[in-house]
Amino acid sequence: MKTLVVYYSWSGKTELIATSISKVLNADLRKIEEVKKRNRFFIFISGGYSALRGKCSKIKPINFSLDSYDLIFLGTPVWASRPTPAINTFISKADLAKKKVILFATMGSSGGEKATKIVTEKIKAKKGKAIASFIVKTYRVKEEDIIKRGEEIAEEFIRKKGKN
Ligand SMILES: Cc1cc2nc3c(=O)[nH]c(=O)nc-3n(C[C@H](O)[C@H](O)[C@H](O)COP(=O)(O)O)c2cc1C
Numbered sequence: 001m002k003t004l005v006v007y008y009s010w011s012g013k014t015e016l017i018a019t020s021i022s023k024v025l026n027a028d029l030r031k032i033e034e035v036k037k038r039n040r041f042f043i044f045i046s047g048g049y050s051a052l053r054g055k056c057s058k059i060k061p062i063n064f065s066l067d068s069y070d071l072i073f074l075g076t077p078v079w080a081s082r083p084t085p086a087i088n089t090f091i092s093k094a095d096l097a098k099k100k101v102i103l104f105a106t107m108g109s110s111g112g113e114k115a116t117k118i119v120t121e122k123i124k125a126k127k128g129k130a131i132a133s134f135i136v137k138t139y140r141v142k143e144e145d146i147i148k149r150g151e152e153i154a155e156e157f158i159r160k161k162g163k164n
Contacts, residue, residue, distance in 0.1 A: 018150070019147075023151075057084075075103070081114040096127060104150075
């Protein structure tokens with residue numbers, strides 16, 4: 001089974017989780033990037049508002065195919081209790097039919113349930129199978145503990161796979 005970890009990260013926390021999952025699972029790692037750099041002084045207004053409205057943003061071309069992957073770990077930060085515009089765009093463009101998807105969302109402290117529910121619905125609408133989701137709190141959490149949480153997510157997946 002070939003596994004891909006694909007994520008968007010604005011301030012690096014979701015990236016920490018994505019990187020540690022990919023290391024533990026020896027999976028390919030791909031980052032979704034927005035075309036326009038977001039200004040950190042306006043991000044809560046512009047980013048938060050776009051996320052709240054369920055908007056998509058322009059992302060750099062996706063220069064990889066999902067064809068050879070059976071399983072995709074998909075990561076997003078939580079913005080205004082929603083997925084990020086970049087991840088909305090990625091899902092809208094991706095062919096997820098029959099793909100198993102495991103979500104991971106990082107958040108300061110709340111809103112992850114709502115965000116992962118929205119992503120789950122979007123994946124279903126694209127005929128993918130959202131088989132699990134993980135929410136990671138990052139507010140005042142040390143970098144090494146975020147990395148550890150990523151490793152735990154990957155290890156939990158390996159344990160569950162062993163049982164099936
Ligand atoms: C625009 C914006 C909106 C956010 N909204 C929420 C939120 O609704 N709930 C929450 O707990 N954290 C919220 N956060 C915090 C991020 O979800 C959290 O810091 C996350 O781990 C950042 O991931 P990143 O470093 O990969 O970008 C928000 C951050 C930004 C920039």
